[in-house]
Amino acid sequence: MSYKATQNLHEVEKEFFSKFRNRVTNSKKVDDLRRAFTISVADLLGTLLHEEISLDGEDVSFSPEKKDHYRISEEFKGSPPVFEILNDPEIRQILKKAAQTAHHRYLHLKKHPEKTELKIRN
Numbered sequence: 123m124s125y126k127a128t129q130n131l132h133e134v135e136k137e138f139f140s141k142f143r144n145r146v147t148n149s150k151k152v153d154d155l156r157r158a159f160t161i162s163v164a165d166l167l168g169t170l171l172h173e174e175i176s177l178d179g180e181d182v183s184f185s186p187e188k189k190d191h192y193r194i195s196e197e198f199k200g201s202p203p204v205f206e207i208l209n210d211p212e213i214r215q216i217l218k219k220a221a222q223t224a225h226h227r228y229l230h231l232k233k234h235p236e237k238t239e240l241k242i243r244n
Contacts, residue, residue, distance in 0.1 A: 135216055138166045142220055146227045155231065159184035159192065159224050163217065170213070171203055184224045191221035 145158035156179065163182045168175040181198040185191060199208060207213050 131212055134166070134169055138162065138169070138216065139220070139223075141165065143223065146224055149227060149231070152228060152231055155224055155227055156184045159220065162220065163192075166216070167204065167207065170207055184221060184228070186225055186228045190218050191225040192217060 142158070142162040145162055146155065149155040149158050160177050160179055160182055164175045164177040167177075177198075181195050183193050185193040194208065198204060
């Protein structure tokens with residue numbers, strides 16, 4: 123596993139956010155939103171590392187109470203290829219932007235639970 127910063131990061135970011143926004147928009151509950159964030163970050167890392175990445179909520183999670191609205195476990199951060207990726211300021215910015223998008227949806231879900239319930243029933 124190795125990360126090559128020479129990839130066309132703009133294209134990777136564009137594809138990531140297209141899928142991510144769709145997942146976030148379709149999240150009807152906070153648990154769905156957390157899962158969407160974790161799955162999306164796994165997809166992003168998999169694209170950057172050129173292999174499938176399996177994450178659980180302990181490795182990477184949407185954490186609305188945190189300053190940047192996400193958390194990455196120390197153990198996961200410490201693995202060499204992930205460490206290299208997370209030290210790239212552009213990647214950190216993508217994660218921060220994704221977490222902000224998820225946080226916006228989180229606030230909406232918290233503010234309007236009745237709309238969420240209606241969508242689930244229909």
